[in-house]
Amino acid sequence: MFPKASGEGDDGVSALTERVRYLAGHLARPTATERDRRRSWDDNLFKALTAVFGDGLTGVQTAAALAALGEGSRDPGLALAVTTHAVLTTVPLRAFGTSAQHERYLPRIAAGEWLGALSLRQTRAGAFASTVAARPARDGASGWVLSGSLEQVVLGAQAHHFLVVAEHRDGSRTAFLLDRDTPGLRVEQAGPAAMSSCCWGKLVLDECRAPADAVVGAVGAAAAQTEPLLAGLDWVFTSATWLGIMRALTDESLAAARDHDLFGAPLAHSQSVRFLLADIAIQNELAAGLLHRAAERFDGTATPSPQEAATVRLFTSSAVRTVAAGAAQLSGAGSAADGFVERAHRDALFFASTAGGTEVLRPVIAASLLGLG
Incomplete structure (x- = not known):
């Protein structure tokens, strides 16, 4: 791994x-x-x-x-x-x-020659309703026929291959690795208003002929193999980039507190500003600790538990909104020359929604606590 x-x-x-x-x-x-x-x-x-x-x-x-x-x-x-x-x-x-x-x-x-793409709709483990169906090819050819579409495909417009989870008639699911030139596969231009510097697309599978060797893992085993791993990877490592964004927002907040005045006195002299900076620092430290512990699990004998990975994502998505709001309060949204605070505030709302939000993450944590899987 x-x-x-x-x-x-x-x-x-x-x-x-x-x-x-x-x-x-x-x-x-x-x-x-x-x-x-x-x-x-x-x-x-x-x-x-x-x-x-x-x-x-x-x-x-x-x-x-x-x-x-x-x-x-x-x-x-x-x-x-x-x-x-x-x-x-x-x-x-x-x-x-x-x-x-x-x-x-x-x-x-x-080497960066072949880029892989993935729909963020397919990183929620079993919490999503699959929008791609798979059936065996029945015209004497081996392989599978896939039909459906996927929104929010990161790197869709530039990718060489796509990781896709498709559902069989019996409810089981299989992961496929589909090259861009696979017959029946096309990519349309589409994407959210947030994270505009990312390269988005919509994947459409119209009687897409997936060869037998496109299967990743065992047939019908995605729910036990690929999906839990995808969820853990997304919840932990996507959160890692946002820890970095929070640190950059903290730098903006500290600069604003040192450089801006309120009624003739530096913002840093205000007790409420100092409390806000303390809260921002605490959010950073707690998120960093949770993330490091979860990342260490990937280097051990087992991946993080669903509870641990979901906790990282739930806390980080909440923390980044708090830190972004604090940075906007201290510096004014978009007041920096590069508009970083404003963009981070906008994108943080999207980040919080891509894992399914609290309606997905909290049940995952609760189910783990109760031993329900």
Whole structure:
């Protein structure tokens, strides 16, 4: 799944995060506002950032690097695209793919040549109603016929392949890895108003002919294999990029407290402002602790429990809204030259909704506490 840690020091986390933060700050941050405004995509920028992740980072290293990416770039949309390619579509392939799939895809994924796409509607484990149906091919050919559509496909417009979970007539589900040129597969332009610098699309499967070797894991076993892993990866590692965004928002808040005046006195002299800064710092520390503990689980013998992963996502999505609101209060939404606070506040609302919100995450936590699975 993830390469194992060496057990030496911090396993290069400090050097890695500094490198990612530097690259993101110098390559992505200067153009973040313009790319967001124009909804434009920079393929060279994306490849330069994904090259850092390669194929050899542990779970802890990956989480730390994604946090550094969010902090340095101040670009939630770009960070989501990197996370989807480097983690959400790649780790399930490593975990459940065949040796032939590994040989064909992983080297090109690590090199940034082949981008993987995924619908955020399919990272909710069993909590979503599948919108893609699968049936065996019946015309003498092997493989499967897939029909349906998926919204909110991250990297849809640029992807080489798509990770898709489809439902069979008996209610079981299977994961497929579909190349862009698969007959019956097409991508339409569509995407949310938020995270405009991400590359979105809508995936339409019209009697799509998936070959037998496109199956990831066992047939009918996605509910026990791919789906739980996808949910845990999304809840933990997408949260990592938002930890970085929160740290950048905290920097904005501190700068505003030091530089802005209220009735002739620095904001930092106000007790209410100091309390707000303390609350922001607490949100950062608690989110970082939860995230690090969950990321460590991916480097152990088992992935985080659903309760632990859902807790990370639920707390982080709440924390980022608190931190973004505090930064807006101190600096004024959009008052910074690059409009970062305003964009982060907008995108944080979308982030909170993509995992299904509290109506999905709280039941997952409660079910784990009650031993209901």
